[in-house]
Amino acid sequence: MIERRDVFQAIADPTRRMIIQKLSRGPLNIGQIVEDSGITRQGIAKHLKVLNECGVISLTQKGREQFCEARLDQLDEVVDWVNASRRLWNQRFEKLDKFLADTKNNNNETTR
Amino acid sequence: MIERRDVFQAIADPTRRMIIQKLSRGPLNIGQIVEDSGITRQGIAKHLKVLNECGVISLTQKGREQFCEARLDQLDEVVDWVNASRRLWNQRFEKLDKFLADTKNNNNETTR
DNA sequence: AATTTGCACAACCGAATGGTTGTGTTTATA
DNA sequence: TATAAACACAACCATTCGGTTGTGCAAATT
Numbered sequence: 087m088i089e090r091r092d093v094f095q096a097i098a099d100p101t102r103r104m105i106i107q108k109l110s111r112g113p114l115n116i117g118q119i120v121e122d123s124g125i126t127r128q129g130i131a132k133h134l135k136v137l138n139e140c141g142v143i144s145l146t147q148k149g150r151e152q153f154c155e156a157r158l159d160q161l162d163e164v165v166d167w168v169n170a171s172r173r174l175w176n177q178r179f180e181k182l183d184k185f186l187a188d189t190k191n192n193n194n195e196t197t198r
Numbered sequence: 199m200i201e202r203r204d205v206f207q208a209i210a211d212p213t214r215r216m217i218i219q220k221l222s223r224g225p226l227n228i229g230q231i232v233e234d235s236g237i238t239r240q241g242i243a244k245h246l247k248v249l250n251e252c253g254v255i256s257l258t259q260k261g262r263e264q265f266c267e268a269r270l271d272q273l274d275e276v277v278d279w280v281n282a283s284r285r286l287w288n289q290r291f292e293k294l295d296k297f298l299a300d301t302k303n304n305n306n307e308t309t310r
Numbered sequence: 311a312a313t314t315t316g317c318a319c320a321a322c323c324g325a326a327t328g329g330t331t332g333t334g335t336t337t338a339t340a
Numbered sequence: 341t342a343t344a345a346a347c348a349c350a351a352c353c354a355t356t357c358g359g360t361t362g363t364g365c366a367a368a369t370t
Binding site: 327330 | 341342343344345346347348349350351352353354355356357358359360361362363364365366367368369370
């Protein structure tokens with residue numbers, strides 16, 4: 087239960103995914119994100135805090151307002167994890183194929 | 199808040215990611231998953247329920263035991279979403295590049 | 311100077327989460 | 341047959357989550 091708040095958690099919430107989608111089209115200030123979101127400014131601010139804490143967005147003060155910018159390269163962690171899992175997954179089938187091939191032409195220990 | 203329990207949520211929890219990792223090496227029964235997990239059988243069963251409900255794993259009865267198998271193609275949804283977001287994100291820079299290029303050699307409206 | 315706007319901070323709330331314990335039932339195994 | 345293992349189902353618990361309301365302050369706007 088220790089040290090929550092990772093990228094996986096960040097994109098788990100649909101509202102946060104919506105925010106990321108909006109920001110992937112370009113930087114916005116909070117007001118623009120709140121627009122049509124159906125959520126309070128404070129609610130959005132909370133989500134931005136989460137996203138900021140795990141590096142998916144960056145917040146920069148600009149006069150009175152605060153600009154939010156996406157840092158989508160942080161999502162690599164997610165893609166990497168999925169790909170790593172799938173690599174293992176596919177190896178299973180390759181092994182199975184190899185096994186089937188080996189049993190087919192019985193005693194064939196060459197690499198093929 | 200309606201209809202939770204999607205793939206994003208499924209992989210948000212570290213314990214569930216651990217389960218997926220284990221299963222990506224091959225099907226296991228619950229007992230094997232519980233091993234060294236530090237979590238109760240019932241706890242694991244709950245996680246498996248979640249994973250099953252969003253199609254990341256499949257549960258099949260085999261005699262008294264229950265075998266769990268990963269269905270990692272379901273994770274496409276996650277990768278697709280990330281890629282789609284990043285595509286938009288990159289378009290921003292392409293547009294910026296184009297803008298800079300266009301302003302450089304002033305009135306050049308050809309597609310390049 | 312008065313008002314509005316944007317934000318930070320905190321309290322609060324209901325619902326969901328992650329996990330446990332407990333009870334009962336079926337299915338193997340000694 | 342007695343016992344143990346695997347499961348289902350439910351109750352329970354503390355914590356977290358997503359979101360709102362409220363208060364106060366600093367910065368623009370009028």
